[in-house]
Amino acid sequence: MSALFNSLSITGSGMGVYKTWIDATADNVANVNTVTSTDEPAFQQRFVLASANENGAGSIGNGARVAGVQFGDAEGRLVYDPAHPLADENGMVRHPDMVLSDQMTNLIIAQRAYQANVTVFERARDAYLRGLEIGR
Amino acid sequence: MIPPISAATVSSPISLPSAVTATPGADPASQERGVDFGKAVTNALENLQSSQSATDALSEKAATGDLKAIEDYMVMATETQLATQLTVAVRNKAVESFNDIMRMQI
Numbered sequence: 001m002s003a004l005f006n007s008l009s010i011t012g013s014g015m016g017v018y019k020t021w022i023d024a025t026a027d028n029v030a031n032v033n034t035v036t037s038t039d040e041p042a043f044q045q046r047f048v049l050a051s052a053n054e055n056g057a058g059s060i061g062n063g064a065r066v067a068g069v070q071f072g073d074a075e076g077r078l079v080y081d082p083a084h085p086l087a088d089e090n091g092m093v094r095h096p097d098m099v100l101s102d103q104m105t106n107l108i109i110a111q112r113a114y115q116a117n118v119t120v121f122e123r124a125r126d127a128y129l130r131g132l133e134i135g136r
Numbered sequence: 137m138i139p140p141i142s143a144a145t146v147s148s149p150i151s152l153p154s155a156v157t158a159t160p161g162a163d164p165a166s167q168e169r170g171v172d173f174g175k176a177v178t179n180a181l182e183n184l185q186s187s188q189s190a191t192d193a194l195s196e197k198a199a200t201g202d203l204k205a206i207e208d209y210m211v212m213a214t215e216t217q218l219a220t221q222l223t224v225a226v227r228n229k230a231v232e233s234f235n236d237i238m239r240m241q242i
Contacts, residue, residue: 004215004218004219004222005214005215005218005219008211008214008215008218009211009215011207011211012207012208012210012211015205015207016205016207016208019205019207121210121211121214125214125218128218129218129221132218132221132222132225135229136225
């Protein structure tokens with residue numbers, strides 16, 4: 001079914017996806033220094049899986065949605081840090097296998113994409129409002 | 137089909153009842169235009185009402201902190217705003233045409 005103001009809910013779905021990506025990045029950044037002992041899994045990086053809301057062939061879709069969240073490598077990076085209270089007998093601890101600069105880049109991409117959706121939303125609303133002024 | 141993110145999508149507030157779009161001669165009793173326009177306006181107001189109560193529910197959630205996504209509220213509020221303006225515009229046009237007809241010299 002094609003709703004009357006479809007572009008508004010479509011951009012809303014896009015904002016939802018990028019909000020989830022920002023949330024996932026926040027979780028990753030918060031745990032970028034979470035160290036675990038070698039007999040436990042490392043913090044696993046969060047990946048958001050986006051998916052298109054298809055409406056079948058020949059028609060515009062309904063935007064995007066979060067299809068799920070996947071976890072990264074649980075192996076992590078083994079770091080030699082014998083002074084760490086969680087270090088094993090060889091002096092090794094597990095760091096999460098992710099890089100802070102990657103996370104910051106993802107954050108900027110997600111933020112800009114969210115802003116792009118907001119811009120489309122505002123433009124669509126302005127267009128509809130202009131349409132309502134026809135013949136006034 | 138995957139349901140859209142917003143709590144409810146605004147369907148067209150101005151939907152004519154089936155009698156208006158029915159093929160001519162199908163049922164003479166339902167062909168009265170005056171009744172049909174009244175039905176159309178009632179339908180429009182009912183759709184508008186449901187859209188506004190969806191926005192009310194979301195704004196209540198925003199106030200209580202239960203709102204999961206701010207864009208849900210913004211989308212719903214904007215859709216309701218536009219639907220309200222559209223309904224008012226159609227109503228104004230209808231009243232205008234009625235007045236034009238009433239002022240007609242016979």
